[in-house]
Amino acid sequence: MNEERGKVIFQLLGPLSAHLNHQPVVPSAPKQRQILALLALNAGRVVMTQTLVEEVWGDKPPRSFATTVQTYILQLRAKLATAAGDEKWPRQLLGTRHAGYQIDAQLCQTDVVEFDRLVRAGRRAAEMGDPAATSELLGGALALWRGPALVDVPAGRILAAEVASLEETRLGVLERRIEADLALRRHADLLGELTMLVARNPMNENFSALLMTALYRSGHAGRALEAFRRIRAVLRDELGVEPGPRLQRLHHAILAGDPDSEPAWLAS
Template identity: 55%
Template sequence: MEFGVLGPLEARMHNKSIVPTAGKPRQILSLLAIRAGRVVQVETLMAELWGNSIPRSAATTLQTYVLQVRRKLTAAGVQQTGRSAKDVLETCYGGYRLTPDEFSLDLLEFQQMVRLGGRTLAENDPATASEQLSRALDLWRGPALTDVPIGEVLSTEVIGMQEERAWALEMRLEADLSLGRHAEIIGELRMLVSQQPLHETLSAQLMTALYRAGHPWRALDAFQSLRHALIKELGVEPSPRLQRLHQAILANDTDLQVPSATLHALSA
């Protein structure tokens, strides 16, 4: 079975889609796929489907939705594995568990690749890290579960995915800066900063890229834009880290240039 949650929901068995048409069964399948191999409690599923407005018929309705997912499994030929739909989507004490013999989930692949890219970057191999993190980010096909109604449980899961994606992007940009690709990523950084004007790390990366590209005045403008946004929205000044970067740009600090060791490695 193959599952994809980094974009529209994808779920396939034997190359046949098992994604339900209706919204609430999609929610159930999404949550079971994200937590494949683990029991998802009935209370958790009900909270996802109905929040604090759980109807009296919730238990029976939930069973109906589970039955719809099992019918999709049967229609996709689950019996070819020697198991029934009830075996793959088990009823457990207090909940349900999705237990395919073999399955892939793009979220797990993404998380593994991000961890690998982070370790590689920490080991001072930005070229490999940039490639690994780029491959991880390429797994995203759009906003997570964009075609699935999101309740309170999936909302938490999606927030976690988005945070991991943001962290992977920051690391990839940092790797690219280390590789001297500052001119190539200025446009991307400008777009990201315009979307997140209070994000200090992205602003710092933009300032560094602009300075290295020979535009120190634009780097200083980027700092002032961040400062004005922080004061207006939060009533605070930029962090000491950003203020030190600002002072380094004013002083034309040579430490802001691409490390000579990196340049030597790239030219070797």
């Protein structure tokens, strides 16, 4: 994202980063970083003081928690004021609301908002049957990630849930982008990426199905069947279950070697 004068540029899809007028404004204190990250993730929405307290201290807040939160907010505003060269502007960006605080969405940019925009556009392209646009848009969304979300911010219960939700969305977007690439017959180019994804997510049946599809299309039916055997063993050992219907149908289609019996994601 290009930095705009007068806006704070937040990057949350990776290490926490925030800049105003080309100056970093991320505090070094862990609790302030937690508060800033939670507020930035919810830009445009009020974050209740009680939510901030739960994030920072869990079930054991200090007696002076209200005053301490106010102090953290004042310190964040002071850092912003230095970068803005204006004592009043930080109150516009980081406003006090009834029982909480809110970052003005018009005065900041976040990579999470851009990620969501590209994902929505990619999903519309998929619904319109345009795999090339789907791959490009979803690939652009995934390129915004610089590592695990907020990897350098200590996470309480609230942030941990937010980060888990972001990661789950990222994996779903990645799966859909790969499906679009398979529809574009890019199966050979996907083998390395899919092999790595399956190694990192050994119980993810969808990634295994995509790897089996790419292997089969690349002329490696034996390796595709071996990929099925691996995930079947993992699921049995770890969860005591058999692979789901998608993997079972794909396995049978590969065994049959009959294009007419292949599932849609394999035959397309």
